[in-house]
Every structure is written in C-alpha cells, then in structure tokens.
Amino acid sequence: xxxxxxxxxxxxxxxxxxxxxxxxxxxxxxxxxxxxxxxxxxxxxxxxxxxxxxxxxxxxxxxxxxxxxxxxxxxxxxxxxxxxxxxxxxxxxxxxxxxxxxxxxxxxxxxxxxxxxxxxxxxxxxxxxxxxxxxxxxxxxxxxxxxxxxxxxxxxxxxxxxxxxxxxxxxxxxxxxxxxxxxxxxxxxxxxxxxxxxxxxxxxxxxxxxxxxxxxxxxxxxxxxxxxxxxxxxxxxxxxxxxxxxxxxxxxxxxxxxxxxxxxxxxxxxxxxxxxxxxxxxxxxxxxxxxxxxxxxxxxxxxxxxxxxxxxxxxxxxxxxxxxxxxxxxxxxxxxxxxxxxxxxxxxxxxxxxxxx
Amino acid sequence: xxxxxxxxxxxxxxxxxxxxxxxxxxxxxxxxxxxxxxxxxxxxxxxxxxxxxxxxxxxxxxxxxxxxxxxxxxxxxxxxxxxxxxxxxxxxxxxxxxxxxxxxxxxxxxxxxxxxxxxxxxxxxxxxxxxxxxxxxxxxxxxxxxxxxxxxxxxxxxxxxxxxxxxxxxxxxxxxxxxxxxxxxxxxxxxxxxxxxxxxxxxxxxxxxxxxxxxxxxxxxxxxxxxxxxxxxxxxxxxxxxxxxxxxxxxxxxxxxxxxxxxxxxxxxxxxxxxxxxxxxxxxxxxxxxxxxxxxxxxxxxxxxxxxxxxxxxxxxxxxxxxx
Numbered sequence: 001x002x003x004x005x006x007x008x009x010x011x012x013x014x015x016x017x018x019x020x021x022x023x024x025x026x027x028x029x030x031x032x033x034x035x036x037x038x039x040x041x042x043x044x045x046x047x048x049x050x051x052x053x054x055x056x057x058x059x060x061x062x063x064x065x066x067x068x069x070x071x072x073x074x075x076x077x078x079x080x081x082x083x084x085x086x087x088x089x090x091x092x093x094x095x096x097x098x099x100x101x102x103x104x105x106x107x108x109x110x111x112x113x114x115x116x117x118x119x120x121x122x123x124x125x126x127x128x129x130x131x132x133x134x135x136x137x138x139x140x141x142x143x144x145x146x147x148x149x150x151x152x153x154x155x156x157x158x159x160x161x162x163x164x165x166x167x168x169x170x171x172x173x174x175x176x177x178x179x180x181x182x183x184x185x186x187x188x189x190x191x192x193x194x195x196x197x198x199x200x201x202x203x204x205x206x207x208x209x210x211x212x213x214x215x216x217x218x219x220x221x222x223x224x225x226x227x228x229x230x231x232x233x234x235x236x237x238x239x240x241x242x243x244x245x246x247x248x249x250x251x252x253x254x255x256x257x258x259x260x261x262x263x264x265x266x267x268x269x270x271x272x273x274x275x276x277x278x279x280x281x282x283x284x285x286x287x288x289x290x291x292x293x294x295x296x297x298x299x300x301x302x303x304x305x306x307x308x309x310x311x312x313x314x315x316x317x318x319x320x321x322x323x324x325x326x327x328x329x330x331x332x333x334x335x336x337x338x339x340x341x342x343x344x345x346x347x348x349x350x351x352x353x354x355x356x357x
Numbered sequence: 358x359x360x361x362x363x364x365x366x367x368x369x370x371x372x373x374x375x376x377x378x379x380x381x382x383x384x385x386x387x388x389x390x391x392x393x394x395x396x397x398x399x400x401x402x403x404x405x406x407x408x409x410x411x412x413x414x415x416x417x418x419x420x421x422x423x424x425x426x427x428x429x430x431x432x433x434x435x436x437x438x439x440x441x442x443x444x445x446x447x448x449x450x451x452x453x454x455x456x457x458x459x460x461x462x463x464x465x466x467x468x469x470x471x472x473x474x475x476x477x478x479x480x481x482x483x484x485x486x487x488x489x490x491x492x493x494x495x496x497x498x499x500x501x502x503x504x505x506x507x508x509x510x511x512x513x514x515x516x517x518x519x520x521x522x523x524x525x526x527x528x529x530x531x532x533x534x535x536x537x538x539x540x541x542x543x544x545x546x547x548x549x550x551x552x553x554x555x556x557x558x559x560x561x562x563x564x565x566x567x568x569x570x571x572x573x574x575x576x577x578x579x580x581x582x583x584x585x586x587x588x589x590x591x592x593x594x595x596x597x598x599x600x601x602x603x604x605x606x607x608x609x610x611x612x613x614x615x616x617x618x619x620x621x622x623x624x625x626x627x628x629x630x631x632x633x634x635x636x637x638x639x640x641x642x643x644x645x646x647x648x649x650x651x652x653x654x655x656x657x658x659x660x661x662x663x664x665x666x667x668x669x670x671x672x673x674x675x676x677x678x679x680x681x
Contacts, residue, residue, distance in 0.1 A: 012463035016452060023451040023487075194446035201411055201441035202464040202507065203433050357413060 009204055013212030014219075017186070021220055031182070032224050035174040036231055039167065042293075043236050046162040053078045054130045055096040057087040063102040063114050071100070074137045091119065097130035100138075113142055160324075163236045168319035169292040171225055172254065176286060176312050178224060179258025180279050182217050184266040188275045191266075197357045210351055214259040221255040242322035246329055250322065250336075254315045257339050260346035261311060267350045286312040314338040359425030361511050361542040362387040362410055367419035369405050379405040381566035382419070387559075389424075389510070392533065392543040394553040394574075396659065397563030403546040404444060404515055406563070410544065411441050411513050424511060437466055440504030442497075444515040450489035454480055454499055457488060458506050465507035478502045478532055494525025501532055512536055514545040518552060530556055550659035562663055569666035577662045583615055583627040586661055587634060589652040590624060591642060603645070611637040620670045627661070628654075 005011055022028060055078045058068050064081055071079045082090070090096040099119035116138060120127040140146075190196050199209065229247075232238040240247055265282055269275035289303075290296055290312035299307050307313055314335035321327035321335075329336075362385065369380040380402045387393045395403045408414040410421050412428045412435060421428065423435045448457055458471035475484050478498040483491060488499065497517060504512055514533070518526040533556060537543055547553055553560050554574045561571040570577055591607075593600055608626050609617035613634035615627040628634040631654055642649050664670050 007459075007463050009463045012460045016449060016456065016460050019456065020449055020451045193448075194443055195448065197413060198441070198443055198446040198448075198503075199464075201413060201436070201439075201443070202461060203436040203466070204464040 009208045010212050010215070013204075013209055014216050017212060017216035018219065020186075021216070031178060031220070032227055035170055035224060035228050038173075039170050039228060039232060040235065042166055042170075043163045043232070046166070054098075054126070054133060055080070055090075056130060056134055057082055057090050057096040057099045059084050059087050059099055059101045061102055067100060067102055067114075067116070070141050071134065071137060073141075074133070077134070077137075087119075091121070091127075097124070097127045098134055100134060163232070164238055164324055165295075165320065166293070167228065167232045167236075167238045168323050169316050171228060171251070171319055172290070172312050172316035173287070173292045174224055174228065175221060175251065175254040175315065176258050176261075176283060178221050179217055179255060179260075180262040180265060180283060182220065183213055183259045183262030184269075184275050184279055185272065187213065187263065187266040188269050188272055191270065191355070192272070194357075200356045206351060206354070206356075210263060210347065210354075213263065214256060214347070217259040217262070218252060218255040221251065225251050238323075240323045241326035242328070246322050246332070247319065249329075250315065250318055250332075250339075253336065253339050253343065257311055257315065257343040257346075260343045260350065263350040264346040264353075267354045270355075286310050289313070291316050309338065311339070311342045358389055360386050360422070361389045361391070361393075361424060362544060363422040363425075364406070364410070365420050367406065367409060367421060368417045369402075369409060369414065370417045378566055380409070380416075383566075383568055385561060385568065385571070387542065387544060389542045390537070390540060391558040392537045392545070392556050394557035394560040395544065395546040395563055396548065396550065396553050396560050396663070397546075398548060400565075401563040402566040403563050407513055407515055407544065407546055411439065412436065413441075437507065438509055439511045439513060440507055440509035441513045442500045442504045442515065442517060444519070446500070448488050448496070448499065448503070451487060453485050453487055454491075454502075455484045457499060458502055461503040462506045468507045469505065471506055474502045474506045477505065477535065479528065492525075494521045494528065497521060497525065497529060498532065501529065505536065509541065511542045511544065514543065516546055516548070518547070518549065526552070550663070554659055560659065562659075562666060564663075564667045570662065574659055577659065578657050581627070581657055581662060581665055583629065583657045583661065585628045585631045585654055586657055587626040587628050587631065587638070587652070587654050588620075588623045589626075589638070590650045591647045592650050594646060594648055603647070608638055608641065611641060613637065618664075620664060627657070 054076055056071060058064050058071070058079060058081045060081055060083055068079050068081055071077050080090075080096070084101075087096070087099045091099055097120065101117040101119060103115040103117050118131045118134065120131045122128060187196075229238075229240070261282065262279075265278045266275050269278060286292075289299065289307045290310050292312075296307050296313055296317070297304075318327075318332040318335035318339075321332050364383055364385040367380055367383040367385075368378070371377040371379060383402075383406060385406075395407065397403050405414065409416050410423060412423075412432055415428075424438055426435050428435065452460070454475060455471055458474055462468045462471050472484070475481055478501060480495060480498055480502070483495060488496060491499065501512075501514065501517065504514070512533075517533070518529050521529070530552070533543055533545070543556075545556070557574060559571065559573050560577065562569045562577075572580070591603065605619045605624075606617045607624060608614060611626075611634060613628055613630040613632075614637075615629060617624070617626050619625070626634065626638070635652075635654070639649065660670070
C-alpha cells in the first residue's frame with residue numbers, strides 16, 4: 001500500500017491541504033479575486049493619457065493682463081489671475097503648478113521687455129514641467145529663435161505603459177501575500193488545534209509535512225496568477241514579451257520562496273494575533289520597498305543594497321525584465337539566485353526552529 | 358516479555374516562577390496485554406506522564422521505555438508501534454472520516470485498511486461525512502480510529518470519554534475492550550473512577566505528581582478493609598437549632614465503623630458490617646436529639662480509595678471536576 005504514490009505521506013498531506021482549501025469557497029474567492037480587483041482599480045486610475053492641462057496663476061500687477069494673453073496662446077495652459085496671496089494658495093493646494101510674476105523691468109537685455117519671475121515647487125514634476133513650458137512660450141514670444149532642428153516621436157505602445165509595469169508587480173505581491181498568509185495562518189491554526197502535536201505522535205517525517213505545505217501553496221497560486229495574466233491581457237492589452245516558460249518558472253520559484261518565508265514566520269508563533277503581527281512586520285518593507293507600484297530604484301543609493309536583497313525585489317525585477325523587455329533566462333540569473341537562496345534558507349531554518357506542540 | 362511501559366524516577370518540571378513540578382518521581386511498570394488506568398484529579402500529572410511516554414514531552418529527569426525501546430535512540434520505531442488519542446486535539450473539520458484516516462494511515466509502514474478501522478469504531482455510515490458534521494462522541498471515535506489505523510501494539514488514550522453522553526461512553530468502552538482482547542495494551546487516563554473499575558486490569562492513582570497506590574481496582578478496594586460506605590446527614594430538631602453542629606468525626610467509634618469523615622458536605626462512614634453499624638448510628642442520633650435527614654449506603658469504590666490515600670475527595674482537589 002505504501003508503495004503507491006497515492007499513499008505516500010506527502011501526497012496525503014498535500015491532498016488534505018488541497019481539500020481543506022477548496023472546501024472553503026470564501027477563501028478561494030478572496031485569494032483569487034483580490035489581486036484582480038487591485039489590478040483593475042489601479043489600471044483604471046493610472047491609465048496612460050496625455051498630460052492634463054497645465055494650470056498657471058499670474059499675479060496681479062502692471063503688465064499682468066498682457067502676460068495672461070500671451071500665455072493663453074498656448075492651448076495646454078489654463079491661465080488665471082489673482083492676488084499674490086491667492087496665487088500662493090493655489091500653488092500650495094496643487095490647483096496651479098506655477099505662478100508667474102511680472103517684475104519691474106531692469107531692462108538690461110532688451111529695453112522695453114518686462115522681466116518675469118517663476119514661482120514653482122522644484123520637487124513637483126508637474127511644477128517643473130509647467131515652468132519650462134511657460135518659459136519656452138514666453139521666450140519665443142519675445143523673439144527667441146530655436147537653433148537646433150528637432151523632431152518628436154511619441155511612444156505609448158503596450159509594454160511601456162504604467163499597467164505594463166504594474167502587472168508584474170501585482171503578480172509578485174500576490175505570490176508574497178498568498179505564500180505568507182496562506183502558509184502562516186494554516187500552520188498556526190494547526191498548532192492551536194494541537195494537530196501538529198497529534199502528527200508528532202505518528203511516524204510522520206517532519207520534512208514531508210513541510211514539503212506538502214509548500215507544494216500545496218504553490219499549486220493554489222497558479223490559478224491566481226493565470227487569472228491575473230488573462231484579465232490584464234483582455235482588459236488592458238498587457239502582453240508578455242518574454243517566454244511563458246520563464247514566467248512560469250519565476251512564478252513557481254516565487255511561490256516556493258514565499259511559502260518558505262511564511263513557514264519561517266509561523267514556525268514558533270502560538271496565536272493568530274502573534275503571527276499576523278509578524279507577517280505584517282515582514283511584508284510592509286516589501287510592499288513599500290520592492291517596487292510593486294513604483295520602481296525600487298527610486299530609493300536613495302545607500303538603501304539600494306538592502307532593497308535589492310528583500311525577497312520580493314528580485315522576483316518583481318525579474319518578472320519585469322521578462323514580461324516587459326522579453327529578457328531570457330540568462331539575463332535574470334542573479335535574481336533567480338537570490339530567490340532560490342531565500343527559499344532554501346528559510347525552509348532549512350524553519351525546519352530547525354519549528355515548534356510542533 | 359518486554360514491558361509495555363517502564364518509567365524510572367520520571368520527573369517533569371515546567372520552568373517558571375515558581376517552577377511547576379508536574380511529575381515528581383514516578384516509577385511505573387506496565388505489562389503487555391493489560392488495560393492500565395491512570396487515575397486522579399485534574400492537575401495530578403496524568404497527562405504530563407502519558408505525554409512523556411508518548412514521546413511528545415521530554416522528561417526533566419528519569420527515563421521512559423516503551424515496548425523496551427528508548428525514546429532517545431529508537432523514537433521512530435516506537436512511533437510505528439503506538440497509537441495516540443490526545444485530550445484536546447481537533448482534527449481538520451473539512452475532511453471526511455475516510456480522508457482523515459487515510460491521511461493517518463499514510464504515516465505508518467504497516468497499518469490497517471482505513472475502512473476496516475472505520476468499521477471497528479462503527480462509523481461506516483459516517484465514512485464520507487465531514488468531521489464538522491459529527492457529534493462529540495463520533496469525533497472521539499474518529500480520534501481513537503486515527504490511533505488504531507497504524508495497527509499499534511500499545512494504545513494511549515488521554516481522557517477518552519470526558520464530556521461524552523453515557524451511550525457514547527459505552528461505545529468507546531467496547532472499542533477499548535475489543536482492542537485489548539485482540540492482544541493490545543492500553544494506557545488510559547481518566548478521572549472517572551467507575552470507568553477505571555470497569556475497564557482496567559490495573560490502575561495507578563495519581564495525585565500532585567506522585568503515584569499514591571497501584572494495583573487492580575478490586576485489590577485496591579479490598580485493601581481498604583471497607584466494603585460499604587454509609588452516607589448520611591443530620592439536623593437538629595426545632596428546640597435545639599442554636600446548638601453547634603456535631604463534629605466531623607460524628608459516628609466514629611460505633612460498632613462496625615472503621616472511620617468517619619466529611620466528604621463534599623456529606624457525612625461518610627466507612628463500614629465493615631452495615632447491619633451492625635446502621636442501628637448503632639440511629640441509636641446515637643436519637644440519643645443526641647438529632648434528626649436524620651438522609652441515609653444511603655453504597656459499595657466502596659475507587660473513589661474511596663482516592664479519599665483514603667489523598668486525604669480528600671476527588672472533587673475537593675481545587676479544580677473543576679466533570680461529573681459523569
């Protein structure tokens with residue numbers, strides 16, 4: 001009886017987990033629907049559209065009227081006039097990106113032309129953009145000649161939009177959440193019910209149990225990821241520019257990595273409260289730092305080594321390389337190495353530290 | 358033949374402030390083929406001792422050999438040969454009876470067919486029902502079935518019938534008796550003295566981490582030299598209601614009476630010859646102008662053995678006791 005694979009403890013433990021999972025319809029629903037809702041909401045919020053109109057405030061004073069009519073010639077500008085105080089308020093509130101003030105002419109360069117002062121916030125990309133646009137318009141109106149011959153080619157094709165960037169991030173986030181929550185809660189629940197202790201009273205091998213936990217989690221993750229990929233393709237036209245085999249490999253390794261981390265987090269916790277706290281402690285740095293919603297490269301140079309070694313960062317980076325840029329297996333080897341090290345190390349450490357009773 | 362269990366100077370101290378000595382030097386030898394009962398109130402060290410024997414806890418000092426093997430060197434061989442039902446483990450609610458037993462079966466090299474075990478615990482009709490849908494007694498039978506499915510030589514049952522209705526208790530007793538008649542050894546803990554008297558070939562009475570007495574139930578009761586217990590209560594007549602209650606030892610020294618004591622609010626006399634003692638008691642009561650408000654007699658039981666050795670009744674142990 002033992003000879004057949006069906007009666008192998010790993011198979012039976014896997015089947016038990018699998019049956020418990022599919023017999024909880026609400027758990028299945030949420031683990032598959034949540035990532036979808038997230039993707040659709042963010043995809044709609046950040047859909048790629050041309051920059052909106054640029055609001056410019058002109059401070060009242062001599063020459064303000066002329067300035068307003070000058071600026072209004074540029075169709076993407078929305079120009080309003082107001083007192084110094086009103087203009088400042090609008091800038092602070094984000095209702096305008098730039099204040100232009102007409103200054104008494106010092107008239108050193110060209111007599112008869114007014115001097116302008118730009119008031120803007122250099123930390124706001126929109127503000128900087130508005131300043132440069134307004135400056136161009138005003139300089140040209142005053143007679144500046146552009147010397148170089150330039151031409152624009154506009155690129156908004158699939159692969160370079162925010163949604164194309166976002167989907168790999170969400171897949172990584174789903175793998176992290178599924179692994180950590182799924183494995184962590186299941187283990188602590190079994191510990192509370194004294195089921196782990198009961199298993200310890202049988203000849204069951206500990207690695208068999210742990211392998212089954214990790215493997216079952218990997219299997220639950222596959223449909224979740226496939227659904228996200230299909231819906232993102234149908235709804236937003238997100239394409240995978242790399243090979244599906246490589247994406248599949250990354251998903252399997254990512255699921256393994258985070259199941260291992262979930263196992264480690266839950267390896268000693270005795271209550272659901274304790275394990276929830278530990279899970280959040282582990283996941284928050286990755287939610288923020290690993291580049292789910294924005295590139296992890298935005299963090300200052302000195303934190304990059306830390307960010308790069310977080311378990312989620314290499315997974316998302318590798319998924320983006322493959323899906324957005326069509327990178328092959330060789331190009332993502334460093335990321336794969338970090339993912340595998342996390343998976344193996346957490347598995348071994350968790351097995352050592354695991355509290356069964 | 359090797360002993361089923363052999364404990365030598367077993368102790369278990371839980372670290373803490375102050376440390377708790379759950380087991381304080383227990384020597385216990387259990388022969389194969391017996392049903393052995395570990396009795397005592399809650400907190401007596403029963404579960405700690407049994408879990409050391411099950412290999413789930415390690416002793417602070419001393420050693421527990423199971424089927425002649427040591428947990429330190431032959432743990433997996435012992436586990437192949439024992440079956441365990443824990444006091445408080447809850448199986449997965451979403452799995453069916455058959456799925457649960459198939460899972461446990463897969464852990465053992467040599468075991469029984471799960472369906473055969475389901476028949477042995479009379480749950481054929483519930484084979485495909487989820488654990489969630491079972492009653493307390495049925496769940497307990499599944500728990501015992503998970504212990505039987507590895508075809509053990511030694512079965513550990515920790516409080517197998519606590520909280521069950523009489524019919525479920527009898528059903529479990531039948532399963533235990535069947536197993537023992539098939540040549541297996543059973544070690545069970547209970548705080549029901551009637552269960553122990555009925556099922557066990559030998560019992561050890563535990564209290565506060567020590568063994569107070571160990572023998573067959575019949576021998577333990579006989580050794581008390583007491584065959585009957587007379588329980589009674591008295592009150593004063595209206596004219597004398599302001600008098601003090603008689604002493605706790607009221608009735609001692611009467612012919613045929615061995616000892617007198619208060620037990621859970623009742624006056625109890627240990628009596629060798631009720632037909633001599635009861636008339637004498639009635640005489641004393643009327644002589645002291647008291648009124649008899651209740652009188653019952655019963656056979657001496659393990660309960661009385663516990664009282665004899667522990668100096669207090671089971672229910673006075675300071676812990677809540679679940680009554681049968």
